[in-house]
Amino acid sequence: MVKTEIDRNLDTGITTVRLEGALSLSSVPDVGTTIAKVAAECPSAVVVDLSRFSHETDSLLSVFATMTHDAQLHWGVPVLLCEATPGVRHGLDVFRTYVALYEDASQAELAVNANVPRWVCLHLRPEPRSAAAARNVTGDACLTWGLMHLHGPARLVANELAANAIVHTGDAFDLTVVHTGRYLRIGVQDSSPAMPRVPEEPPATSTLMRPGSGRGLRIVAAAATHWGATLLPVGKVVWALLRSDES
DSSP, X not given: OEEEEEEEOTTTOEEEEEEEEXXXXXXXXXXXXXXXXXXXXXXXXXXXXXXXXXXSOGGGGHHHHHHHHHHHHHHOOOEEEEOOOHHHHHHHGGGTTTOEEESSHHHHHHHHHHTOOEEEEEEEOSSTHXXXXXXXXXXXXXXXXXXXXXXXXXXXXXXXXXXXXXXXXXXXXXXXXXXXXXXXXXXEEESOOOOOOOOSSOOSSSSOOOTTSSHHHHHHHHHOSEEEEEEOSSSEEEEEEEEOSOO
16 A cells, blocks of 8 residues: 655645555556646646655556656656665666656755746735736746747636635635646635535626626636646645647
8 A cells, every 4th residue: 555645835836746655556556646636737846755665566666657758748747756765766777768766855856946947826815906916927927938829818817716716715825827838727726625616507697797606717617728626635726727839
């Protein structure tokens, strides 16, 4: 059995996955699913801490090669391994063409920074002007990163996600914007465990609807390539992905 611990660092944009236990044939799918789900959140990178991790046979370690390939292919997110025990390090030798392995977490973070991750985080208060701040920061990031074609849609998505947090949580929240190379991800993390829901029925009129009507999330769903919400140990993050290429 393999236990997992996930740490999402809003300052660096790096999500660290700590694995503890022995990898067996039965636990390979769980490890793969955990890393795949974290990569799908589009952090600036996923760092996998293997300091408390072991394995039964070397062939099982191919899960890391597969997940590294899939995370880069589908989301443009790098997966970096670190702090492997000597036995795991030896077992990974055959897969070193496909995985990035570092001595410790600090070296992995340096490797991420060397690639200039495009990550912005802003802590906001639950007040109306915070929606404008979220909109402006997101728009500026798009211009800085050369994503002029996403400037309008991204600003709209950031505005609606921020407004949703302001209306429904009444607490401070964090806006994160990251460009993985394949997607622009906009996320709003708040302290409320209540998950968002878009009403199945369309609005009866085109007039401005009251807060909580689902209008904002319908806008997000229409503007984004994908959107969703991830429940966290404390609160949740509501996120949207916009495809960053113009094809």
